[in-house]
Amino acid sequence: MYLGLDLGTSGLKALLIGEDQEPRAEASAPLSVSRPASGWSEQAPADWIAAAEAALDALAAEADLSAVRGIGLSGQMHGATLLDASGEVLRPAILWNDTRAAAEAAELDADPAFRAITGNIVFPGFTAPKLLWVARHEPGIFARVAKVLLPKDYLRLWLTGEAVSEMSDAAGTSWLDVGARDWSEPLLAKTGLSRAHMPRLVEGSEVSGHLRPELARRWGFLPSVPVAGGGGDNAASAVGVGVVEAGRAFVSLGTSGVLFAATEGFAPAPETAVHSFCHALPDRWHQMGVILAATDALNWFGRLVGQGPAELTAALGAELQPPGRTLFLPYLGGERTPLNDAAIRGAFIGLEHATDTAAATRAVLEGVAFAIADCAAALAATGTRIEHLLAVGGGSRSDYWLTLLATVLGTDIARPEAGDYGGAFGAARLAMMAATGAGAEIATPPPVERHFTPVAELTGAFAEGLARYRAAQSAIRGLT
Numbered sequence: 001m002y003l004g005l006d007l008g009t010s011g012l013k014a015l016l017i018g019e020d021q022e023p024r025a026e027a028s029a030p031l032s033v034s035r036p037a038s039g040w041s042e043q044a045p046a047d048w049i050a051a052a053e054a055a056l057d058a059l060a061a062e063a064d065l066s067a068v069r070g071i072g073l074s075g076q077m078h079g080a081t082l083l084d085a086s087g088e089v090l091r092p093a094i095l096w097n098d099t100r101a102a103a104e105a106a107e108l109d110a111d112p113a114f115r116a117i118t119g120n121i122v123f124p125g126f127t128a129p130k131l132l133w134v135a136r137h138e139p140g141i142f143a144r145v146a147k148v149l150l151p152k153d154y155l156r157l158w159l160t161g162e163a164v165s166e167m168s169d170a171a172g173t174s175w176l177d178v179g180a181r182d183w184s185e186p187l188l189a190k191t192g193l194s195r196a197h198m199p200r201l202v203e204g205s206e207v208s209g210h211l212r213p214e215l216a217r218r219w220g221f222l223p224s225v226p227v228a229g230g231g232g233d234n235a236a237s238a239v240g241v242g243v244v245e246a247g248r249a250f251v252s253l254g255t256s257g258v259l260f261a262a263t264e265g266f267a268p269a270p271e272t273a274v275h276s277f278c279h280a281l282p283d284r285w286h287q288m289g290v291i292l293a294a295t296d297a298l299n300w301f302g303r304l305v306g307q308g309p310a311e312l313t314a315a316l317g318a319e320l321q322p323p324g325r326t327l328f329l330p331y332l333g334g335e336r337t338p339l340n341d342a343a344i345r346g347a348f349i350g351l352e353h354a355t356d357t358a359a360a361t362r363a364v365l366e367g368v369a370f371a372i373a374d375c376a377a378a379l380a381a382t383g384t385r386i387e388h389l390l391a392v393g394g395g396s397r398s399d400y401w402l403t404l405l406a407t408v409l410g411t412d413i414a415r416p417e418a419g420d421y422g423g424a425f426g427a428a429r430l431a432m433m434a435a436t437g438a439g440a441e442i443a444t445p446p447p448v449e450r451h452f453t454p455v456a457e458l459t460g461a462f463a464e465g466l467a468r469y470r471a472a473q474s475a476i477r478g479l480t
């Protein structure tokens with residue numbers, strides 16, 4: 001069997017698959033996010049380890065882990081985990097959706113070397129500007145930084161004792177020469193760091209280290225199980241759903257919203273705010289547009305009205321309604337693609353007496369769909385083509401949301417059959433590649449449960465809705 005561990009923002013998932021790639025067992029443990037100030041988003045790395053321990057305890061109770069031949073890792077990207085020379089964590093990890101480093105990001109982005117070498121905008125949520133923020137606001141901590149690790153790579157350090165990262169996640173730091181697949185020493189130097197502060201790099205399908213003997217004994221693994229490089233959660237999910245060739249793409253409705261497309265080669269287009277990153281497989285690259293709040297926005301609204309996300313979407317029924325008068329802009333903590341605006345905040349526009357919970361829920365789902373349509377326009381502007389689009393992530397369980405998204409994007413969307421095709425599955429596949437020498441051929445697309453097609457009678461109304469959303473977006477910039 002092969003084990004995938006996915007360190008998501010809302011929880012850690014462990015998935016065991018067999019040689020036939022069928023699931024054998026799974027377990028998960030929840031995680032929460034701390035928001036100590038506006039735009040801040042943190043987690044304690046100790047909570048990640050505790051979640052991994054809880055998930056492995058549950059998995060070991062269900063399955064014989066001595067059959068595991070490889071472990072793969074997937075995780076939320078961009079987070080800064082700062083360690084001192086003895087490997088102690090220096091402060092809570094600063095996460096991907098934390099925008100405190102907006103000024104530092106703008107400063108680095110104004111230096112042409114960053115876009116030239118990384119092929120990307122330096123977004124506030126990326127790792128390099130966070131280190132500049134720490135150097136300026138917490139100089140005592142910065143002086144003690146010996147290693148900077150991404151979230152799943154901290155999990156790897158605990159699992160193997162080795163500081164290693166892989167290309168897909170490293171591409172989101174603003175320190176990687178993304179075309180050359182190596183750290184850029186000139187860029188590291190611009191934030192007061194050097195290669196010595198960085199983990200060693202491998203490809204996602206290569207062995208990065210081996211499970212520590214005490215952990216192997218604790219959960220009944222054989223000694224020295226190989227741990228694969230794995231991938232950032234989006235690249236790992238792409239391996240899980242077979243999005244490894246140009247033309248194939250997925251939309252993810254998780255805490256963030258992501259439109260991810262495999263590309264022919266490295267295709268930088270920083271002016272569009274599209275991310276152009278290494279894929280988790282050697283010599284492959286991808287693009288993605290990222291919005292900071294997808295299910296995060298639905299969960300936020302659910303907390304206000306005291307209802308869960310599944311309850312809110314189920315209450316809408318199956319039939320797509322035309323866009324309502326109420327418009328929602330989902331920028332709860334700023335936005336990445338296409339705005340690159342850390343200061344913008346969300347809005348409800350067009351509230352009236354008739355606005356009830358269902359109407360506001362529809363507005364939230366529509367706002368997220370419009371924001372993803374902006375990502376689609378940004379990818380299209382770079383010349384990237386999307387021929388097959390799959391939906392993944394917790395929000396894709398909602399038929400209403402996928403019908404809406406298909407109508408707004410004007411394209412078919414396929415939902416995989418029930419099962420877990422997210423980051424944990426992709427990580428398990430990467431573990432299988434590292435352990436057996438298999439390659440991209442095992443990253444096949446999943447069986448499709450249902451195709452969602454645009455509702456032709458509503459396409460025009462939603463095109464008008466998208467135009468209204470874009471007008472509102474321009475109007476509120478600087479106001480919120």
Ligand SMILES: Nc1ncnc2c1ncn2[C@@H]1O[C@H](COP(=O)(O)OP(=O)(O)O)[C@@H](O)[C@H]1O
Nearest residue numbers: 008009010254255295309310393394395397398
């Ligand atoms: N039926 C549903 N309708 C809409 N959203 C849902 C439904 N079921 C789950 N979700 C959303 O999916 C989210 C989890 O998605 P997931 O992809 O696991 O997120 P992440 O990887 O960011 O942790 C939940 O927080 C919830 O908002």
Ligand SMILES: O=C(CO)[C@@H](O)[C@H](O)COP(=O)(O)O
Nearest residue numbers: 009076077096254255256290
């Ligand atoms: O920042 C990004 C991608 O650039 C996010 O997609 C994170 O990687 C977190 O993902 P989820 O927790 O929403 O899956």
